[in-house]
Amino acid sequence: MTVIINQETIKEHIIHRYENLLLDDVSIDTDSDNIKGSFSLKIEKDDPLGRQIFSKNINPDTKILTPQLCMESLALASIVCSGKLKEGQMAIFAGISNFKKLKHLPFSENIIGEVEKQGSKGAFLKYRGTLKDNSGNILAFGDMMAYFTSTSMSNDNEEPKKIEAFPIPTEKTPINKTDYPKPSQMVVLDHVLNCEETQILGDYTYPTTHPFTKGHFPENPIMMGIMQWISVEDLALQYAKTNKITGEKTLKGNAVLFKHNYTLVAEVKQFECSISIGVDSILDQCDVIQTRKIVFRNMVRPGETILILLKDITIT
Structure with a gap:
């Protein structure tokens, strides 16, 4: 039945x-x-x-x-x-x-x-x-x-897992959210903080006025896990643009998201993105097309800032 x-x-x-x-x-x-x-x-x-x-x-x-x-x-x-x-x-x-x-x-x-x-x-x-x-x-x-x-669950009584090392921020370059072909509220990235050969670091503050705060969840707003996942592709696009990569490419790597107190928010293992930059009839963009594993470890509430680190990056 x-x-x-x-x-x-x-x-x-x-x-x-x-x-x-x-x-x-x-x-x-x-x-x-x-x-x-x-x-x-x-x-x-x-x-x-x-x-x-x-x-x-x-x-x-x-x-x-x-x-x-x-x-x-x-x-x-x-x-x-x-x-x-x-x-x-x-x-x-x-x-x-x-x-x-x-x-x-x-x-x-x-x-x-x-x-x-x-x-x-x-x-x-x-x-x-x-x-x-x-x-x-x-x-x-x-x-x-x-x-x-x-519904009253919090991370306050748990011993959070911490990130062991990350690159030192060397800049704080704001990104232009109108460069992304989607609503600005869905660009999960505010600044690029460091960009090196095989890694890039960015940050994002979850706005208290974000549309999702009223429905995820009512009276108990928590940042969606998939928004954390979206931050990976948003930062991947910045990596490609910073390194002047053009055409249709595949970017692979790993990612960790964490708070300023080093508490891990999420771990993204073996992600793969398709990137299009400067391609006729296609707006510049990045899509996650494959991910082996994501573990969500800590909640993010409105007003909190997370750092996003993409590492082990390769482009083909």
Whole structure:
């Protein structure tokens, strides 16, 4: 038996609201011995929830959806298929693995997602998901780990993991957010602090006025994990421009995000980006197309600043 739930009922399963409600409906397979289901999502120019903020332009006439939206929507569907949240409970992203983007995520077209539980350990649940277009072509896929916890959770009583070393800032060059072919609120980078042969350091302060603060989460704003992931591609584009790289290239590397007190926020292992600079009919941009693993380690709240370090960079 398949149970189909609409967006209003989805709100009983997750606490995400407004732009962060990245599901239109979910179909849950109740006959399966394992947790599995599917969902649909269509984001258009005048989306009633304002979710067009997740779009970007390939060129002035063509929009697509940011690739990180893939794993966020798959994670939300996985949580919904797992059942309703209890009073005072929330589910957060703990990690992503084996992500690969095969095609652009279309704007103003229906997208179909499929999710299935792979295992669990304590409060951690692992899922696998695939995103497809209306014709059944695979757009992207990956695994994600969700963690079920209290809405009052904080990192205050935990011993945080610290970064051991990072390059000394040698500059504080502000970036021009209008250089990116997407809404300025989705450029997760403020300054370049250091740029060397195989690494670059930048920073970003999560604004208290950011649109996501009201829906992720209501009365308990926390920076989205995928925004931290987006910062990697935003800084990768700055690395390419600083080094005067042009054409269509592939940039690979590793990344760590941390706070000024050296507390680790996230670790991104073996990411791969496609970069286009100075290419006819394509706006200068960078897309994450592959990531082996992301571990989210510490929450970021409005007003806090994170430093983003890309290292071990290679370009082909």
